[in-house]
Amino acid sequence: MKKLPTPARRTNLSASLAVLAVVAAGGVGTTAAWAQNYPITAQQRATAQQTAQAGVPLSELAPNAPDEYTVKPGDTLWAISRLYLLRPWRWPELWGMNINEIANPHRIYPGQVLYLDKSGGRARLTTRRGAGGEGGTIKLTPRTRFDSLSGMALPTLNPSLIEPFLSEPIVVDENTLQAAPRIVAGNDSRVLLSRGDRAYARGEKDSPLVEVPGPLQHYRVFRNATPLKDPGTGEILGYEAQYLGKVRLQRGESTTVETKDDKDYITVVPATVDVIAAREEIRAGDRLLPEPPRQLLSYAPRAPSTQVGGRIVSVYGNAVQFAAQNQVVAINKGTRDGIDSGHVLAILKNGETILDRTGEKKETIKLPNERIGLLMVFRPFEKVSYALVLEINDTPRAGDFIVNP
Incomplete structure (x- = not known):
């Protein structure tokens, strides 16, 4: 108190x-x-x-x-x-x-x-x-x-x-995961790791995975940074890393020196980590990113103060194409566009392009965009944001438009 x-x-x-x-x-x-x-x-x-x-x-x-x-x-x-x-x-x-x-x-x-x-x-x-x-x-x-x-x-x-989405999915640039520490092996030659298993990890040459004073360090485990591409321009907005679980660092990397035939041979001893949470099985090659401080996010539901015109980039989840109510989507607008936590946006269904066969001659026409729901941004990144689908009267999908409510 x-x-x-x-x-x-x-x-x-x-x-x-x-x-x-x-x-x-x-x-x-x-x-x-x-x-x-x-x-x-x-x-x-x-x-x-x-x-x-x-x-x-x-x-x-x-x-x-x-x-x-x-x-x-x-x-x-x-x-x-x-x-x-x-x-x-x-x-x-x-x-x-x-x-x-x-x-x-x-x-x-x-x-x-x-x-x-x-x-x-x-x-x-x-x-x-x-x-x-x-x-x-x-x-x-x-x-x-x-x-x-x-x-x-x-x-x-x-x-x-x-x-879960405040911590699990993460949007990174192309090189972030490549430079992150990686799992190199599991204990007892385990190939697939789950909660309770012990594993070994290494950092890159210039940034080994070492202990620091204070509480034990926690890392999130990621794999497969999937590019998030703007449906309109084709620009790569970032890479969505697949969240797998969490590990706790027990011992940092070290080296041993063995002298043989008057020569010193240096052997790297990888860091020891314990898997404390696993959404999916973890394996060698998966990457570790530090657990960020837990946060309080402050916002109130409100319309953006400037005009917004964007698109839904993807629906969160493996191979999910359509969004339901209370599902999370990624949009192609972020902090560089003035998007902030709490911004409410309307979802417009992207009208289909069809062939009109009812007239004297066939013509290609585009059906109007129809408003089908609302979403609220809760986690913005620079070029992309995660938003929660609040209300729908149809099924949003990747490519649908977002505008001021």
């Missing part, structure tokens, strides 16, 4: 409210991974401040939006957004979040009560009954607040749906 003092102050309520959606891939001692800060123009800032004051039109509210709602364990920010809004990605506007607060907003916890204010023909959501209205202020008296560090804040999405 962490003891946090809260000073007395007066604040404009409608300008200060914000929300945090935390997907906790770890607990006490985790490191916060904040979203990348993109440049904010004066016009964007003015628009954000105006939106925070204005709320959303009453026409944007869901038909049965409750006037009062108590946040429950198991709720997600997306579910509450759908409870209140026809278009849930407008949650930041309903909540009065400005553009600066999106990357690091405040928390919503189970047990908090949300109140819907409909004054002035606009809707706003607050945590204080009757706090709406222009210029409304509240006075906070000095008090001590105890804040749990165990990741109790409301997540944006069901953590069980995306937590």
Whole structure:
């Protein structure tokens, strides 16, 4: 538990409210991974401040939006957004979040009560009954607040749906896996390794696999970096490495020197690793990448602030062509395109090109692109991002378009 003092102050309520959606891939001692800060123009800032004051039109509210709602364990920010809004990605506007607060907003916890204010023909959501209205202020008296560090804040999405993808699939450049340490053999001449087996590994010549002071080091095991190719341009956006499992380094690499016939012969002794998790069988040649720090990802569901036009690159999984609801896809947009965790995008089915045989002469025509669902980005890389399919009324597939919702 962490003891946090809260000073007395007066604040404009409608300008200060914000929300945090935390997907906790770890607990006490985790490191916060904040979203990348993109440049904010004066016009964007003015628009954000105006939106925070204005709320959303009453026409944007869901038909049965409750006037009062108590946040429950198991709720997600997306579910509450759908409870209140026809278009849930407008949650930041309903909540009065400005553009600066999106990357690091405040928390919503189970047990908090949300109140819907409909004054002035606009809707706003607050945590204080009757706090709406222009210029409304509240006075906070000095008090001590105890804040749990165990990741109790409301997540944006069901953590069980995306937590494995925060660590397992990884997008790397062409040379990353080639330069990584590799499994060279299994104990007792084992060819295929699973959980509980011991194996031996080596680093490259200039970077041997050695121990460092502190806790035992953990590595993830990968194989077969598959190129992710842009469906439109053919550009290689990165290489998706196949996750196999985890190992723990028990002993680092070393060398022995044996003198024979007045000559010194140096023999390399590979590092010793134990397999502590295995999704698939591990074998010689598989590569090791260091286990990164477990992270807290902060984001809220929202539409991108700029126009996005992209494609679904692939559906995650071996030889999977079509995506279902709650399935993960890769898209051809990343941080270089301004994509961030929490961005919601619409999926457009790529209309088929067909031969029209109904007229006097046969003609090739293309059917229109139809909107078939929504997805939310949860793990962006430079040129590609992983996103969760939230809603569908048809079956998305690789090559379908993604646009602003």
